[in-house]
Amino acid sequence: MTMANTRERVPAHTDEEVNRRIERQIERRVRYYAQHRDEIGGRLEELDEEWDIERAIEANAATIALTGVALGALVDRRFLLLPAAVCVFLLQHALQGWCPPVPVLRRLGFRTEREILEERLALKTGLAR
DSSP: OOOOOTTTHHHHTSOHHHHHHHHHHHHHHHHHHHHOGGGHHHHHHHHHHOOOHHHHHHHHHHHHHHHHHHHHHHTOGGGGHHHHHHHHHHHHHHHHSOOTHHHHHHHTTOOOHHHHHHHHHHHHHTOOO
C-alpha cells in the first residue's frame, strides 16, 4: 500500500474548494501584511499560537475518548465503543491522512503545519505568493 507524503495527506483528502479557500486566505493575508509591515510581528505571534489540524484532531480525539471512558464507567459500558472508534479514526488518519473529523475541521479553517509555515515564511521574507 502506497501512502501519500505526510505533507500532502490532509490536502489530498480535502475538498478542492476548501483547499483553494485556505490558499486564497493565505495570499490575502500576505498581500495585506506586505502593505502593513509594522503589523507583521503581531501576525507572526498569532501564527505561533494557531492550532494546526493535527493538534485539533488530537484534542478532538482525546475529548471524545475521555468522555467515552467516563460514560462507560459511570453510565453504561457500551459507551466504551467511543474510545474504540476514536482509536480506529486515529489509525486511519495516521495511515491515510483522513478521518471523519478532517472535512469538518478543514471547513472550519484548520490548516496543516505546512500551510501555516508557508504563510510564516512569506511574511518573514516579504515575498508575495
